[in-house]
Amino acid sequence: xxxxxxxxxxxxxxxxxxxxxxxxxxxxxxxxxxxxxxxxxxxxxxxxxxxxxxxxxxxxxxxxxxxxxxxxxxxxxxxxxxxxxxxxxxxxxxxxxxxxxxxxxxxxxxxxxxxxxxxxxxxxxxxxxxxxxxxxxxxxxxxxxxxxxxxxxxxxxxxxxxxxxxxxxxxxxxxxxxxxxxxxxxxxxxxxxxxxxxxxxxxxxxxxxxxxxxxxxxxxxxxxxxxxxxxxxxxxxxxxxxxxxxxxxxxxxxxxxxxxxxxxxxxxxxxxxxxxxxxxxxxxxxxxxxxxxxxxxxxxxxxxxxxxxxxxxxxxxxxxxxxxxxxxxxxxxxxxxxxxxxxxxxxxxxxxxxxxxxxxxxxxxxx
Amino acid sequence: xxxxxxxxxxxxxxxxxxxxxxxxxxxxxxxxxxxxxxxxxxxxxxxxxxxxxxxxxxxxxxxxxxxxxxxxxxxxxxxxxxxxxxxxxxxxxxxxxxxxxxxxxxxxxxxxxxxxxxxxxxxxxxxxxxxxxxxxxxxxxxxxxxxxxxxxxxxxxxxxxxxxxxxxxxxxxxxxxxxxxxxxxxxxxxxxxxxxxxxxxxxxxxxxxxxxxxxxxxxxxxxxxxxxxxxxxxxxxxxxxxxxxxxxxxxxxxxxxxxxxxxxxxxxxxxxxxxxxxxxxxxxxxxxxxxxxxxxxxxxxxxxxxxxxxxxxxxxxxxxxxxxxxxxxxxxxxxxxxxxxxxxxxxxxxxxxxxxxxxxxxxxxxxxxxxxxxxxxx
Numbered sequence: 001x002x003x004x005x006x007x008x009x010x011x012x013x014x015x016x017x018x019x020x021x022x023x024x025x026x027x028x029x030x031x032x033x034x035x036x037x038x039x040x041x042x043x044x045x046x047x048x049x050x051x052x053x054x055x056x057x058x059x060x061x062x063x064x065x066x067x068x069x070x071x072x073x074x075x076x077x078x079x080x081x082x083x084x085x086x087x088x089x090x091x092x093x094x095x096x097x098x099x100x101x102x103x104x105x106x107x108x109x110x111x112x113x114x115x116x117x118x119x120x121x122x123x124x125x126x127x128x129x130x131x132x133x134x135x136x137x138x139x140x141x142x143x144x145x146x147x148x149x150x151x152x153x154x155x156x157x158x159x160x161x162x163x164x165x166x167x168x169x170x171x172x173x174x175x176x177x178x179x180x181x182x183x184x185x186x187x188x189x190x191x192x193x194x195x196x197x198x199x200x201x202x203x204x205x206x207x208x209x210x211x212x213x214x215x216x217x218x219x220x221x222x223x224x225x226x227x228x229x230x231x232x233x234x235x236x237x238x239x240x241x242x243x244x245x246x247x248x249x250x251x252x253x254x255x256x257x258x259x260x261x262x263x264x265x266x267x268x269x270x271x272x273x274x275x276x277x278x279x280x281x282x283x284x285x286x287x288x289x290x291x292x293x294x295x296x297x298x299x300x301x302x303x304x305x306x307x308x309x310x311x312x313x314x315x316x317x318x319x320x321x322x323x324x325x326x327x328x329x330x331x332x333x334x335x336x337x338x339x340x341x342x343x344x345x346x347x348x349x350x351x352x353x354x355x356x357x358x359x360x361x362x363x364x365x366x367x
Numbered sequence: 368x369x370x371x372x373x374x375x376x377x378x379x380x381x382x383x384x385x386x387x388x389x390x391x392x393x394x395x396x397x398x399x400x401x402x403x404x405x406x407x408x409x410x411x412x413x414x415x416x417x418x419x420x421x422x423x424x425x426x427x428x429x430x431x432x433x434x435x436x437x438x439x440x441x442x443x444x445x446x447x448x449x450x451x452x453x454x455x456x457x458x459x460x461x462x463x464x465x466x467x468x469x470x471x472x473x474x475x476x477x478x479x480x481x482x483x484x485x486x487x488x489x490x491x492x493x494x495x496x497x498x499x500x501x502x503x504x505x506x507x508x509x510x511x512x513x514x515x516x517x518x519x520x521x522x523x524x525x526x527x528x529x530x531x532x533x534x535x536x537x538x539x540x541x542x543x544x545x546x547x548x549x550x551x552x553x554x555x556x557x558x559x560x561x562x563x564x565x566x567x568x569x570x571x572x573x574x575x576x577x578x579x580x581x582x583x584x585x586x587x588x589x590x591x592x593x594x595x596x597x598x599x600x601x602x603x604x605x606x607x608x609x610x611x612x613x614x615x616x617x618x619x620x621x622x623x624x625x626x627x628x629x630x631x632x633x634x635x636x637x638x639x640x641x642x643x644x645x646x647x648x649x650x651x652x653x654x655x656x657x658x659x660x661x662x663x664x665x666x667x668x669x670x671x672x673x674x675x676x677x678x679x680x681x682x683x684x685x686x687x688x689x690x691x692x693x694x695x696x697x698x699x700x701x702x703x704x705x706x707x708x709x710x711x712x713x714x715x716x717x718x719x720x721x722x723x724x725x726x727x728x729x730x731x732x733x734x735x736x737x738x739x740x741x742x743x744x745x
Contacts (some may be wrong), residue, residue, distance in 0.1 A: 012544075015541050016547065019541045019547065019551050026557070026558065030558070032569075033568065044584065046582060046584070047582055165427040168428045169427065169431030172432045173432065173435050176432075176435050176436065180462045181467070199475060200470065203470060203475060205678060205735065207725060210721045210724070211477035212721075213714060214480040218472075229431070233469070233473070237473025240473075241474070244466055268447065273462075298561070300563060301685060331572065331575070334571075335572065337568075341565050342560075342562070345560040345562070349557065349560040
């Protein structure tokens, strides 16, 4: 059975190898951003983030002065055992012993550097980028040529607080309203019950683009644009069909006897809902809460439209998108800023993965 | 309306009953008034407030969440003042009413309103002119709109959907046989937690281009230069149009594959092991098992995932907007909607585009309603 064992081993290798490759492909983009966010500004601008891994780099080991060696830069020169013209030296010429000669500077005053290929890692890390993004301080940088450059920071703190102020109520309010409605649909009797629920189901996939312009006009009339209330209500409206649908499906499956025995004890619908149904629905509530929280936290379009005109209530995604637009080449700010916006979702993801996956699966059809 | 509930208190004289009634009436009026006054004060504080950021955040959370709870309690409290029959009639609407009102205001009625706006010129109803279905003619003939449809349907749906579904399926099948299943699935699913704006920055950093004579700091161009190619900012490189769209499509496949994977993984775990074993004993190899047993068994899930990704791709906005702003031939329906509605200020045309988006998802809506009717939930 040696052949079969070998085949098994081979197939395991194939499975795990392909999987590893895919996982790497999926992780590298985020990892690159994360590594870069800790690298000094000059490094980000001049070398790829992968230079933190061991790699071979040309390093100058000696500097030669062409005038001292009596070289004539207009013709073919003899240096370190190679013959080369000025142009060739400018591009870099390899010597027989594996080093490289490179002419730096102009023809008359330049110098020749002897470079050797050495293994190296680029392990300069700094917290400056995060300080800049979080505290909004201006930073002075000394460029390689000695000039000093002042780069203004970018303050994300305000946006972090705004994101929290938007996301927490925009998660809790729809849950509360939807839980009441789900209870009503599941266990109360009223005219139009079926009709109204069919509408909820129909609204599940309606794209929210349909509502933006009319709602914006209403908000302009009642002077609500740019306020937290405006965006809470908008997220509540867009999240409600899914929330009602999910919670209804959950509450409906609860045994009816619970309810009946509670009524016999003289409880009202309100108490039954608060004391009994809400606590029992925790798993469903948690799944939807995580989905809605991340949806709101990561939302850009709704925030852009209902908070767009107000700098005071700007959320993280808007702050980051503005940074992309206005300072797209300040990669030290962009990488750190992007990571700041991701901390909350990543914490939620790693600590509540099970609920998160469930919520995501249920909520993927949201309009 | 009904009568306020009779209270069988010890004091049954007419005068006493009038006093309790008046007191009750005052309560009924005063409590909601006080509640509304407090809520309004909170709203004004949040709108005008110059307090430190964390104070505003704390007040916003307490006011927003607390306010809704108070309103529910208040509605219920006032309904419970009524007699039993009226209470039974009104109470369901305390529970269902707020949800229905918000759904009506934010989703149901806007469908009609947006359609109405779409029948007017750029100023919309009120100041604008009624132009009938002319906006819809523009939607289907305008050069940029045709480009958006081409990108959305022929590039996004044709490429993003198979890529997402394919990668999701591949990872689900592989992970099922691997000892590292949990870790692998977590890492592939991780991008789902990231915002599209954040993903835009991540991929911008992969696509970033430097002048040809300096070192490339973007991964893609570094690889291309190493292979002897010329560095470019590929998503905006119009010489390869319309294929530059694919550099944006990849981002969405990267983001969404995790979702497909999770659903497929659950479906594959649901296939009874005996069926797979029986096929293997009969001499089927792994590829035959995959195509002849797994795929047919999880076909339902494949259809669900495909539909979801199709809807999602139809509405794609943030990624395109952050990466290219819909320029360089990368516009899609949702970016055109945004451009017309909020930048070009063409309310009528913007509304018409939104209606077209709605029409595109109507088949799914009908499917959902059918499923619902079959479930016999009511």
